[in-house]
Amino acid sequence: MRPFTEYPPRLGGEPGENAVAALHPADPSHRTAVSAGAYPAPLPDASPLDAIGNTPLVWVPALSAPDRGYWAKLEGFNPGGIKDRPALHMVRSARRRGELLPGAEIVESTSGTLGLGLALAAKAYGHPLTLVGDPGMEPLMRGLLTAYGAAVDIVPDPHPAGGWQQARRDRVAELLARPAGRHADSSRPDVPGAWCPDQYNNPDNVAAYAALAAELIGALPWIDALVCSVGTGGHSSGISRVLRQSFPGMRLAGVDTVGSTIFGQPARPRLMRGLGSSIFPRNVDYGAFDEVHWVDAGEAVWSCRDLAARRHIAGGWSVGAVALVADWLARTLPADRTIVAVFPDGPWRYWNTVYDDAYCRRHGLLDRRPAADPEQIGRPAQKEVLAWTRCENVIDPRPAPRAAEGGDQ
Known part of the structure; x- marks a missing residue:
């Protein structure tokens, strides 16, 4: 296991561009500068509302390519999570x-x-x-x-x-x-x-994530790819919309669960909560996605536990699924690409599911190490996916609205 002291090289640039502290805990002299605009010095909060936002952004080395990795936005540091x-x-x-x-x-x-x-x-x-x-x-x-x-x-x-x-x-x-x-x-x-x-259809859900996007813009000089779980569509739509104003070529990878209908798969019973849907939320911006990945519950559990063991970062189903996809992108995209993954929550509500051996054994989720690469399909309706699968042809599966009787066609 690689020690915590192995972090990415310090970010270059003028003061204000080094907005994230790539901290080497074993050697405080290796801290980069921190932009006061992006991460102000901590101040006493007047209420819990003031504790929302400005969550940590940390470097996660890729599992089998530790010289590569991605930045994880830890939204579990909000009082209740990303929402x-x-x-x-x-x-x-x-x-x-x-x-x-x-x-x-x-x-x-x-x-x-x-x-x-x-x-x-x-x-x-x-x-x-x-x-x-x-x-x-x-x-x-x-x-x-x-x-x-x-x-x-x-x-x-x-x-x-x-x-x-x-x-x-x-x-x-x-x-x-x-x-x-x-x-x-x-x-x-x-x-x-x-x-x-x-929350599924309210545009204010989408607009709420402009602040999170601004935190990322203030922290990193460039972003090539963003990885988000998809449930209501709020944070994938809201963050990508703002980021692309600064990084117009940025890729967006959506992460869904097996059995979710959001991207055109048939509905089936789902264990994972917090991502996926059995309805079609209007806040999902299908045109924004460059690819979608479906992840199975057992694969998400393995990824959660691997992340906790390697990096002391823990979260729920969505975190495991997003980490799996972000790790794969870090291994397969060119080495100079900057990848950001949004981790929506922390681990505390999952002690008796994701991190409970008895629960995982009962549902057949233990030791389900994912394949090194996802299966690839050409279109979402090509087959019913049962394990980690990727598709670059993202379509809007919602039925077309009927034209009003007697109205324009």
């Missing part, structure tokens, strides 16, 4: 436009991470919060959301076609249809009607 950013931005934007009135309830579907961000934003601005989950939500997550003041509503059964995701969305629609004032705080009948952020 703290859109949660806060969607709430602030809706309040600014008058869509979310003072004291009104917030109702949303979540597998957990957005719920953490919404709990923080709801508490900061005085809104009751109801979150709709499904039985796959970890007891730890359910208990934590409740402790943060959210009412957690669990749907009992999946939708016959749209799975758990559609079942949750249907329940949200039911809750929104209640008369004004009938919300989690039933003692206040004067409170206005509820509001749903609709």
Whole structure:
């Protein structure tokens, strides 16, 4: 195993271009300069809201080519994870436009991470919060959301076609249809009607990631490739849109899970949470992607554990899947390319899944080392993928909207 002291050479350039500390822990004299504009000196935070953003960016050497590697943006250092950013931005934007009135309830579907961000934003601005989950939500997550003041509503059964995701969305629609004032705080009948952020389709979800993109622009002199997991489409669309204004030739690699319908694969039961979907979120910008990779749950588990063992960096399903793809790009792209991978969360909610041998053994996920290279297919509908697979022909699989009767064709 290579020691922590083997980091990439220090970034060149004038002051302000060395915006990331490529720190050699064993030798403090090898620190590069840090741009005050990109990473200001730590100051006391007035509230947890101030702890959102400016997350670490660290170098990860490639597994079988340690002279190569990629930069990992560790979004698990936000209070709840990457979705703290859109949660806060969607709430602030809706309040600014008058869509979310003072004291009104917030109702949303979540597998957990957005719920953490919404709990923080709801508490900061005085809104009751109801979150709709499904039985796959970890007891730890359910208990934590409740402790943060959210009412957690669990749907009992999946939708016959749209799975758990559609079942949750249907329940949200039911809750929104209640008369004004009938919300989690039933003692206040004067409170206005509820509001749903609709993370899958809300453009504010996409816009929220401009700050993350700005942090990357301030930290690195150039970016050739960006690797993002895809669930709602928010951070892949939002970050790439801003980065391409500074790095117009940048490649975008999307990472999905086996069994997700987002990129045109058939739906099947999925263990991985936080990426993938059984619906077609409108926030997914299909034209932005240069390639898509599907990763299986066992491959993501192996990648998570390898990353933890080699680099002391840990996260959930999405982190493992993204790390697998980023490592492959670092090995196969020209050596001078700069690759950034976005790691959406940390490990704490996955102690009884990704990092639990009994759970992984029960689901056949242990020791599933991925192939050295993904299988390649020419188009998403070519075959149903069951393991790590790559496709450079990214299409929008959503059905074309019907023209209005009697209207223009």
